[in-house]
Amino acid sequence: MRVLVVEDDKKIAAFVMNGLRQAGFAVDHASDGEEGLHLALHESYDAAVIDIMLPKLDGLGLIDELRRSGVMTPVLILSARRTVDDRVKGLEAGGDDYLTKPFAFSELLARVQALIRRSTGSTAATYLKAGELTMDLLTRRVVRSGEEIELQPKEFSLLEYFMRNQGRALSKTLIMEHIYDYSFDPQTNVVDVLVCRLRNKLDKDFDTKMIQTIRGVGYVLKES
Secondary structure, eight states: OEEEEEOSOHHHHHHHHHHHHHTTOEEEEESSHHHHHHHHHHSOOSEEEEESSOSSSOHHHHHHHHHHTTOOOOEEEEESOOSHHHHHHHHHTTOSEEEESSOOHHHHHHHHHHHHHHHHTOOOSSEEEETTEEEETTTTEEEETTEEEOOOHHHHHHHHHHHHTTTOOEEHHHHHHHHSOTTSOTTSOHHHHHHHHHHHHHHTTSSSOOEEEETTTEEEEOOO
16 A cells, blocks of 8 residues: 655654555655645655645645546545634545654554555455455454465555455556555565565465456456
8 A cells, every 4th residue: 555645844754654664555745735736746645644734735735636637545634723714624625544742653643544455445454365365454463264474564455455456457556556665766666576476375275266367457356
């Protein structure tokens, strides 16, 4: 999953970005509203965390421009403004949730996960299932047919993306966009290598191969 953080306070931005990366997200950062708008319009994100008081273009203006352009990326507003009127303005501008500073990272993470869950139509709070395969997003535990599978952070992120899009063919470009940040070199074979690693851990001991290659397109996760 890939998240855009638009925050001009360097300490807060670093705190949020580090926490999200440790939770397995790919994270891009913009330090002002114009840069954030550019990234949000031209890159693909599963969610965005946007401060209100930003240089060049404030957060409400940024969100309004996004919605006018048809970009419906779920947005968590992060702001020191805490009155009811502030919250109402934020949500009316197109924000999907509102969190005031100071905040606990665990709450921010839970809200971001909830936004992604709602946007993808998942009904499980912290639990994904595909046939005999289960994934607990809180404990980061992956189990297939009763056997626990240990995954590295990027492998976990890739499997989560697959499980949220079961049965859907995912191109290498889509995988790259949702697993890595925008500064990553798209010319590498990193997606193939990552899928190979995940496939070895997920499928090698089972007759049924869940990750399948679609020649000329990409990959798909199927229950059987």
